[in-house]
Amino acid sequence: MKELIVVDAGLATLSGHHAAVIDKLAAVRQLKVCIYSHVSVNSDVIEHADSYGIELHPYFETEFYGYLSSNENRVGFSKTLKLLATEYINLLTLHREKEARYLFHTMDWIHLWALSLALELIQRKKHQVPSVIVLLMFNPLSKALYGASRTLYASAVKLMLKFGKSVSMWPSDFEVAQAINLLLGSNIFAQVHPCLLPFEQQVCNAESRKRGIRQVLLYCGDAKGSKGFTELPEILGKVLPNSNDDIRFVIQYTNESLDPKLLKAEALLEHIAYKSDKLKLIKGYMSDARLAKLYKASHALLVNYCPLVYQYKSSGMVWLAAKYNTPIVSLSESWLTREAHRLGVACDVVALDSLTSESFFEEPRERKVTTYYQELMASFDSWLCNQF
Structure with a gap:
């Protein structure tokens, strides 16, 4: 061999x-x-x-x-x-x-x-x-x-x-x-x-989006300030209070850092999740199979990456969204929004001040499978x- x-x-x-x-x-x-x-x-x-x-x-x-x-x-x-x-x-x-x-x-x-x-x-x-x-x-x-x-x-x-x-x-x-x-x-x-x-078998076994529940993935991956982790409590303060009963927010993360700002944000998120059944925190590393299910079950993905750091820096979040046809809502323009357009992913740029729970549920748009998408996927x- x-x-x-x-x-x-x-x-x-x-x-x-x-x-x-x-x-x-x-x-x-x-x-x-x-x-x-x-x-x-x-x-x-x-x-x-x-x-x-x-x-x-x-x-x-x-x-x-x-x-x-x-x-x-x-x-x-x-x-x-x-x-x-x-x-x-x-x-x-x-x-x-x-x-x-x-x-x-x-x-x-x-x-x-x-x-x-x-x-x-x-x-x-x-x-x-x-x-x-x-x-x-x-x-x-x-x-x-x-x-x-x-x-x-x-x-x-x-x-x-x-x-x-x-x-x-x-x-x-x-x-x-x-x-x-x-x-x-x-x-x-x-x-x-x-x-x-994730390889093909895992994609095939992934769950599709459930009817009756609209799930929004607010964060996924390592907890980093440049990826907007520390701003999640503020974002939840905007989208949680007036959200409909059929909406659920999910945050998946790993945190190996002792950064005080990250730890403070994590504590605030735990407090919010304790008080609201609309927020689900998933802590720890996710296997490909679980990650596939998470994206397939989500109606939208929020991206709040620092535009200066990610102006020319890539992120697998966009590729996962493209793979599972998960629409993206971004709070700024960067490599992520440009890559989303190249891959034919529905991607809206929304200012934080204008963000509401309904910002994640625009009318579905026809998916365009590009040559670049086929090569990358x-x-x-x-x-x-x-x-x-």
Whole structure:
């Protein structure tokens, strides 16, 4: 059986898309899969992977997102880059005798630089360059690094391209592909990889929207201020009091943070849920099957992401809404609203001051299935197996 080694230095907790990838890999029956995570990975993550028969090895000491810290500097970047490159080299060397492919996902410029350095050293030692699949999630327009982030991103991609067929790189969405092509001055990235969504059997088994109850999904995912978690009590104060008896609001979240603002918001939500049977809180990580049911049962999804943070940053919430044809109500315009339109998802932008419980129930609109939708919503596990 062919082997896939998933290199994920960002995997530490059972939350977010790093943990969700485990569920996606469970659908890959034709390959032997193992994962190398961060050394601080929680035991519940290991147990979750083991439940699917996936080996998980705590390995990386590098803080995968450390470079995004506000107090990071050039010395810090250099240190992170060197440590990650060293860990990549050691891991790739460890499995040199195996005929395996490596999957690197959620990659940004610094991860690409580190991987290119590792591959270059392997090449210099006259060893065969391993076969790697790289998923590019970050848009080079999403942040500024001393005014040079675009150049750094472009240089990192060029370094990876020199390894030819040994490296297969795939943007995660239309705007990432567009931005990289613009930086390179070519159309080398013409396709995106399928997004990491629940596999087909789970979609088929998901519950449809129930008659008589109109469910609104106000939040889904990791509790973050940039995703509007701290504003949920205020939003509920606007939509709960005058909502009809047939409306139910649902908030699903995980919170691994000790941020006082997030904890305060969580306490307020618990208080509101205790007093009102119209609000349901779902705490903790959701499997793909449960997530599918949640979206299929929801008549609308509220998106309240910070437009500055998410102007060029992607979110799987839109892809899930597209997959299950869940209309979106957004409180601002950003990548999410642009992506919704590209995917043919019903998406209305409503100001917070104008938001009411009825804002979520506009007349149904005809769904337009675009070519981009078909490409992005293709089966990830089938696509992955075809890479071998």
